Amino acid sequence: MPEGKPPRRLPDRSGHFGPFGGRYVAETLMSALIDLEKAYKAAARDRSFRRELEGLLRDYAGRPTPVYFAQRLSKKAGGARIYIKREDLSHTGSHKINNTLGQGLLARRMGKRRIIAETGAGQHGVATATVCAMMGIPCEVYMGEDDVRRQALNVFRMRLLGSGVTPVTSGSRTLKDAMNEALRDWVTNVRTTYYLIGSTAGPHPYPAMVRDFQSVIGREAIRQFRKAKGGMPSAVVACVGGGSNAMGIFHSFIPHPKVRLFGVEAAGLGLSSGKHGATLARGKVGVLHGSKSYVLQDADGQILEAHSISAGLDYPGVGPEHAWLKDSGRAKYVSVTDEQALEGFDLLSRLEGIQPALESAHAVAYGYALARRMRRSETVLINLSGRGDKDMGILMDRKGSVP
């Protein structure tokens, strides 16, 4: 590679996206990560592995998911035409199944006898429990106690699927702490257990591997958008917690510089309130859960608690490739408050009959506001990462009764 020229494909051989990424874990896990990287590379080259995954994505997960033109939402915005990538229609109700099918097959191929996972909103937990049920592999999901409470429906689903759910009572009792506990389990049972990380976070090779498994979203979207509208969308919008659905749809668009990419973080009660999950907007470079990226932390380097109405965006870290996309300027990161996300939910629900997950409602809220400022000849593609059934309890608490 000529010097000074950025590598075409990231991460580099050591798992870095520019200064971000890498492997910052206890020595006990290093060999497991190196083995995982090798196994993943071999699987990705293996035609029978790819064929099996493609078959499952089609017949089991229901892919391809459609791209839908949101006519009434677009009309109300009065600007750019809004298209929606319908990941909410995937089996289990979100994009998470793309990754759990891929890693589930990999775990089986590696001969692992047990799978563990962390979950925030419970979507990744459900998708993992689902794949484990389908493959007959025992599964244990770690979930913060606060999230167990606010996403009770998903906890029930996981248990019905035969998975164990361990509530985590330490720290902020949310996704961060669930990941801590999953790492402690893995360090203890590393020889027999596969750790199925659900986001583009964690140590190498997870950020790259999860992105690759999720990149089916963007590959389909490019093809479908061309067919539906012709050309490329002017802008692509996705919510960012750890960042897996956003990386999934961004990845194929990155080489097309005219397509603007927007990642939407949780502004919670407002960026100035200190209660938010806007890691890229307000974090500092640091190391959390195995990789270097932006991290919400105090002046002493202690990790701060995030806040969001959506459990899936309630995380003080973010995937290292997003940090790289931010610093390189290729993607822009913005944020949306709890209130705005609820408005986004109502808009899509009332105008289009689609009820998004509260995570995805952040992308809807920003995508709608963006479309309003754009020309009618332009287009916005929103990645609707999941459906809102799991959030009905939160919505009932917030709204009391439907006006």
Add this chain to the structure above:
Amino acid sequence: MTAIDAAFRRLRETGEKGLVAYLTAGDPDPSTAADYFRAAADAGADLLEVGVPFSDPTADGPTIEAASRRALAAGMNVPKALELVQRIRKTHATPVVLFGYYNPFLRYGLGNLWRDARAAGVDGFLIVDLPFEEAGEAVRGMRAEGLSWIPLAAPTSGMERIRAIDRAGSGFLYLISVTGVTGVRETFPPEMMAWSRKVKSAVELPLAVGFGISTPAMARSATRYADAAVVGSACVKIVERHGRASRGPADLSRFVRSLKSALR
């Protein structure tokens, strides 16, 4: 020769095994913590590991996690941990290793950290989540200040990797005795003995075995082929039990003396 090298040389010459005592800095508060460290050194600890608390200690079990929480609640951070070392240094020459997670060190600023640590009397660093592939910049910085970068090796590491880790490190090699997190364990895994013997014959650095060692008998069997035993959670439990009570350091002192006498 560094103070850590000198300590291991002295142990070799006298034919005894070393004791590395771990306590969390600032638990229960900075000044009482200094008393506990002094008590450990007086009772025969050959090296002190000063734990810098982190909010998300993923390699630690419940005992050290709780100690970290107590220390953070008492306002402990990297600058105060350095002050604590300075305080210990006023009365004791025992080598001191700072033990912690990467992020608080990174946030302090690596350039200043090595210089300030040297000035405070720190002899080396043990950073649990900084494997040698990522440690290049840190190791160069430490070396420039005469500090030791103490690497860890685990039962999953494999001999080829352990040799590479050994070459990159200085001071001693910390051998993690089990796959798992820190914490008191009842017994020492039997396969550990043969494995530590194999590692000992393959590496240049002195070997300290840690994780789970909680009694004099365990310390003795852990060091059959190794040069030192690291005792952490069992020491921390004494601090947890006594807190600021005046008999706390004396109780720790009795425990450390019993460990050390099993190593002579």
